[in-house]
Amino acid sequence: MRYDPLLWVENLQGWYGESHILHGVSLSVPRAQTIAILGRNGVGKTSTLRGIVGLLSRATGSVRMNGTELIGMPRHRIAYTGIGYVPEERGIYGSLSVQENLDLLPRISDRGMSLERIFDLFPNLKERRRAAGGTLSGGEQQMLSIARVLRAGPELLVLDEPTEGLSPVIVQHIGRVLNALKKDGLTMLLVEQNFHFARHLADHFYLMEEGRVVDDFAARDLDARLDTVSSLIGV
Amino acid sequence: MTMIFGVPLVALASQLVIGLFNGAFYALLSLGLGVIFGLLRVVNFTHGAFYTVGAFAAFLLTSYAGFSFWACLVIAPLIVAALAAVLERSLLRKLYGLDALYGLLLTFGIALLIEGLLQFYFGVAGQPYQVPALLSGTSNLGFMFLPHYRAFAIAVSLLLCLLTWLIIEYTSLGAKLRAATENSRLLEVFGVNVPLLLTCTYAFGGALAGFAGVIAAPVFQVSPLMGANLIIVVFAVVIIGGLGSITGAIVSGLMLGTLEALAKVYWPPSANLVPFLIMAVVLFLRPRGLFGKGE
Numbered sequence: 001m002r003y004d005p006l007l008w009v010e011n012l013q014g015w016y017g018e019s020h021i022l023h024g025v026s027l028s029v030p031r032a033q034t035i036a037i038l039g040r041n042g043v044g045k046t047s048t049l050r051g052i053v054g055l056l057s058r059a060t061g062s063v064r065m066n067g068t069e070l071i072g073m074p075r076h077r078i079a080y081t082g083i084g085y086v087p088e089e090r091g092i093y094g095s096l097s098v099q100e101n102l103d104l105l106p107r108i109s110d111r112g113m114s115l116e117r118i119f120d121l122f123p124n125l126k127e128r129r130r131a132a133g134g135t136l137s138g139g140e141q142q143m144l145s146i147a148r149v150l151r152a153g154p155e156l157l158v159l160d161e162p163t164e165g166l167s168p169v170i171v172q173h174i175g176r177v178l179n180a181l182k183k184d185g186l187t188m189l190l191v192e193q194n195f196h197f198a199r200h201l202a203d204h205f206y207l208m209e210e211g212r213v214v215d216d217f218a219a220r221d222l223d224a225r226l227d228t229v230s231s232l233i234g235v
Numbered sequence: 236m237t238m239i240f241g242v243p244l245v246a247l248a249s250q251l252v253i254g255l256f257n258g259a260f261y262a263l264l265s266l267g268l269g270v271i272f273g274l275l276r277v278v279n280f281t282h283g284a285f286y287t288v289g290a291f292a293a294f295l296l297t298s299y300a301g302f303s304f305w306a307c308l309v310i311a312p313l314i315v316a317a318l319a320a321v322l323e324r325s326l327l328r329k330l331y332g333l334d335a336l337y338g339l340l341l342t343f344g345i346a347l348l349i350e351g352l353l354q355f356y357f358g359v360a361g362q363p364y365q366v367p368a369l370l371s372g373t374s375n376l377g378f379m380f381l382p383h384y385r386a387f388a389i390a391v392s393l394l395l396c397l398l399t400w401l402i403i404e405y406t407s408l409g410a411k412l413r414a415a416t417e418n419s420r421l422l423e424v425f426g427v428n429v430p431l432l433l434t435c436t437y438a439f440g441g442a443l444a445g446f447a448g449v450i451a452a453p454v455f456q457v458s459p460l461m462g463a464n465l466i467i468v469v470f471a472v473v474i475i476g477g478l479g480s481i482t483g484a485i486v487s488g489l490m491l492g493t494l495e496a497l498a499k500v501y502w503p504p505s506a507n508l509v510p511f512l513i514m515a516v517v518l519f520l521r522p523r524g525l526f527g528k529g530e
Contacts, residue, residue, distance in 0.1 A: 053424045079426030091421045093414045095528075100410045105425045152425070 023211040036202035084154030094134025112153030139170035248379035258492020259392035267440030273479035277338035283462030289448025304367040315445030353459035361456020477527025
């Protein structure tokens with residue numbers, strides 16, 4: 001059978017203004033799998049995700065989602081190829097209520113999750129649906145950030161540091177939710193500093209250094225690689 | 236005769252109506268300016284010219300094509316909206332991401348161009364425009380005579396402001412607008428066509444100004460500089476209300492119109508200074524304006 005990944009990134013070069021930050025990233029995300037990108041701070045993990053969703057000031061190379069080339073596509077059309085983006089800074093609209101944040105994104109497919117299911121996964125959000133987004137705690141903001149893209153119905157969830165700065169209880173909660181989504185067949189691409197969080201979730205790992213992918217391996221080979229991984233990301 | 240602080244009630248009440256009438260213009264214009272600034276980060280100096288174009292469109296449609304005032308009230312704002320959309324798509328769009336100064340210079344230049352063209356074709360003298368027959372005349376309220384047209388103008392302007400406010404605060408389109416004001420790049424990643432939203436917002440702001448122009452036509456004369464004279468006060472209104480605040484634009488517009496009118500009654504020489512005095516005081520006490528939020 002032909003290998004047909006959902007997302008295919010080839011030789012992605014990226015710039016912020018004048019500074020060249022991605023030097024040819026290549027990776028692929030197979031359907032229904034979870035891929036984690038590991039690496040130290042500042043090696044280009046976040047930039048890779050931003051390059052995929054069209055947030056770099058310049059990008060070359062190739063990013064194909066379901067076979068459709070995203071480089072050069074108008075930014076507002078990229079979501080419709082099936083990508084849901086959960087940014088590192090969470091991107092909650094502070095002047096909008098929780099409910100308005102949840103209803104903000106256009107439906108990109110009929111996979112969009114119902115409010116009932118969303119509130120089932122994140123009961124806190126139900127209690128706080130009338131609150132302004134800006135008044136939520138960090139954990140609640142992260143839940144809202146994930147919940148609202150699920151409403152849109154993406155095929156691929158792109159998550160940037162979903163556990164950053166959150167308490168262990170919230171991290172566990174988010175881990176349970178992402179595992180449930182994975183069981184439902186959702187494809188995920190994840191950048192994570194919390195290695196222990198990532199290893200319970202991912203099927204395949206990519207290691208980045210200085211704007212490139214330097215290694216990749218399947219989850220089952222992780223134990224054999226633990227020493228190299230540790231030395232590279234410093235866990 | 237009833238006197239209030241040494242001024243006859245009749246005179247005071249008539250001045251208040253004039254004040255509310257002017258305030259309604261301030262509100263319509265500063266509302267558009269505020270919405271445009273909030274989303275596009277452009278200080279739109281073309282706004283006064285949009286108001287002028289609205290009045291001229293009504294004047295031309297009525298004098299040369301026989302359209303009624305009521306038809307002009309709908310068509311003229313649409314013409315201004317189309318003009319604004321073309322300007323945004325062809326010129327203004329290229330300046331996003333640059334310093335706000337460039338947008339200011341461009342829109343100021345366009346305003347001069349539009350006003351210059353109108354002066355070239357129509358001269359500086361004002362053109363008269365008839366009050367629609369249905370609204371001519373006054374009612375005797377006992378303590379004052381209320382001109383029907385002014386009452387209509389105040390009511391319809393406030394209705395339009397209220398409608399705009401409801402759309403922005405309570406519809407999903409309004410939520411997208413508010414979200415784009417906060418972080419438009421992320422909203423684009425979520426699949427919202429932000430470039431289209433920007434064009435529509437600029438066109439809508441222009442339409443509000445054009446609408447104000449039509450309303451103004453029967454009362455003030457239709458002249459190429461009518462907008463340039465008004466826009467400076469409107470900027471003061473926007474600053475007093477708080478940049479980007481919808482409520483602020485409406486409330487401070489009406490308030491300023493009224494205070495100006497009161498100043499005319501009690502100390503006429505100060506009337507023209509009032510908006511700027513208030514602006515100075517507000518900037519001193521609340522630099523973000525009466526309804527402004529911190530960024």
